[in-house]
Amino acid sequence: MSAKDTRNGNVYITGDKHCSFRPFFGLRDKGLIQENDILIITGDAGYVWDEEYMTKIGTLEQLFSGTLAFIDGNHENHSILNRLPVSLWYGGRVHRISDRVFHLMRGEIYEIGGERYFAFGGARTVSRYVEGVEGIDWWTGEEPSPEEIDHGRRQIAAHIPDIDYVITHEAPLQARDRISRVKRIDPDYMLPSVLQDWYEKLADAGRLKQWYFGHMHVDQQITPHLRAIHNNILQVGTEAKLDWS
Numbered sequence: 001m002s003a004k005d006t007r008n009g010n011v012y013i014t015g016d017k018h019c020s021f022r023p024f025f026g027l028r029d030k031g032l033i034q035e036n037d038i039l040i041i042t043g044d045a046g047y048v049w050d051e052e053y054m055t056k057i058g059t060l061e062q063l064f065s066g067t068l069a070f071i072d073g074n075h076e077n078h079s080i081l082n083r084l085p086v087s088l089w090y091g092g093r094v095h096r097i098s099d100r101v102f103h104l105m106r107g108e109i110y111e112i113g114g115e116r117y118f119a120f121g122g123a124r125t126v127s128r129y130v131e132g133v134e135g136i137d138w139w140t141g142e143e144p145s146p147e148e149i150d151h152g153r154r155q156i157a158a159h160i161p162d163i164d165y166v167i168t169h170e171a172p173l174q175a176r177d178r179i180s181r182v183k184r185i186d187p188d189y190m191l192p193s194v195l196q197d198w199y200e201k202l203a204d205a206g207r208l209k210q211w212y213f214g215h216m217h218v219d220q221q222i223t224p225h226l227r228a229i230h231n232n233i234l235q236v237g238t239e240a241k242l243d244w245s
Helices: 020-030 053-063 148-163 192-206
Strands: 011-014 038-041 067-071 086-089 092-098 101-104 110-112 115-120 163-169 210-213 220-223 225-226 232-235
Touching: 020 053, 053 092, 053 101, 086 101, 092 110, 110 148, 110 232, 148 192, 163 192
Parallel strands: 011 038, 038 067, 067 101, 115 163, 163 210, 210 225
Antiparallel strands: 011 232, 086 092, 092 101, 110 115, 220 225
């Protein structure tokens, strides 16, 4: 599909929503989002959860006048997401859910308003080993595969001088060490360390403006270029907070 002109619109970022519509009621009632604005969710959006997902997407589109894009978290129905048609959106591959709702695929780069966004979803559900049921509480595919990590690594290496923003669900290892909420890291779970390596490379390159991640359910600035996001809705670039509540 052709990209919509966003020269007069803004890009916003927010954290895990787990299928909540409450922020979208606030955005609508206060008139805070315009048709040419984009809102990106840093994973665990949760709206594509079962075979009736288009009902939820219809509600979203009624409430939200802009374009909604999300990376996948661990709490998504990856089986459905991976069946969706693949399209191009701002130069990167997406799963197209509707005309205004897109899933940003792992390791893709999107050029929006002259700035480049690297997206990499996925994480491991810790509770799946003790109480989770596959296909109900978690899905195969929630954790990035070695091939997807290799794709992300190649993209980072090839585009280090060009990447302005990074959007992930999982947190780089450094961020986990500074957040009070603890999530277990199993010995074989390497994604936080992989992301830490990518963060250090991008930060050293000097182009990175902000790395946003969800998953930890906190709103916290970790370093000048690394931010955890949850309830807040921030304008990318200015970090201005939308008062939607």
